[in-house]
Amino acid sequence: MTEKAGVGGRAGGRSLKIRVKTARKRSLSSTIWLQRQLNDPYVAQARREGFRSRAAFKLAEIDDKYRLLRRGQRLVDLGAAPGGWSQVAATRIGADKGQGGIVAIDLLDMEPVPGVAFTQMDFLDEDAPDRVRAMLDGQADGVISDMAANATGHRKTDHIKIVALVELAVSFAVEVLKPGGFFLAKVLQGGTEGTLLAGLKRDFAVVRHIKPQASRQDSAELYVLATGFRGTASGASAEEVAEADAS
Structure with a gap:
């Protein structure tokens, strides 16, 4: 990396x-x-190092800076196919060695990744949070998402579509995250506004925007990172939230 x-x-x-x-x-x-x-040098490097997509370097770069991924964590990877983010996360939390665990979700099929439990489903299904918690045997430490809505080429329309998708991902995340957990998702520059940011700031202690070097510089792609989940949606007590924020 x-x-x-x-x-x-x-x-x-x-x-x-x-x-x-x-x-x-x-x-x-x-x-x-x-x-x-x-x-693209990252495409070539991904092939050399056995990663399924250049997106793997984006997650690695973000984690190098913010230290999100730790041994033994339980994670959810939304829109996981083809599996680049799952590959990086599995190595860094030790899931490929039997530590922690990752549930990867996508509407498309995905080739197996060591240490990753893949389920082909829609994360918007009503029972999706329950199914994921059962697969993880508890709440998640983090939810990561490199999903993107299909582009139309019309900038304003694409902003609306991706913000709507991220808002849905946030709604899912607050159902499965434990207090202190984090949420990382792809957005577009100028697209994280209004209700999305308000909701993230309400449910998380810190919200940041990130532009990894591995993102193409001519792209409007951006990532939003929310850390310190307050746990309000899962009914956590004030003591649990305070303990999670201090850890």
């Missing part, structure tokens, strides 16, 4: 960029996307 300096370049020389010609059946936008993927 430390191989960031000089990633994608040549020692003592310039990096070589791959140019993609527009094929007869490929649109210009698809050609641009493919060229960006082929020249």
Whole structure:
């Protein structure tokens, strides 16, 4: 995870960029996307290190700074497929060695990740929180989400869609988190406003916005990190909340 300096370049020389010609059946936008993927150093690094997506480096970078993931924790990974975040989290909490546990949820199927219990379902299902707590054998220490609503290309519409998705993820998180837990989710710049931020500030002690270096700099992608869950939704006592905030 430390191989960031000089990633994608040549020692003592310039990096070589791959140019993609527009094929007869490929649109210009698809050609641009493919060229960006082929020249993305994090995509190349993910392949070398066996990660399923470049998104793995975003979680690793956030955790390096904020120390969210600890041995023996119980986590929920929303919208987990293809599994890059689950891979990083499993290694850092020791789930791949039998410590703690992760429940990964997605509407799409996902190849197994060591130490991760995957369930193909909609986290919006009424019984989803109960099922997740049963799989974890208790409340979660953290809920992580790299989900994104399908983009329309219209900035304002995309903001509305992703904020709505994150609000739903927050509602799920407060049902499964233990006092002191954390919530980490992808949003868009300018998109975490109004009721979303108000709700997070009500339910968590600290709310931050983060732009990892692994996020493409030309992207509006941003992450919201809420720590110190107050536990009000789960009926925690004032003493439990105070103890969790102090830990």
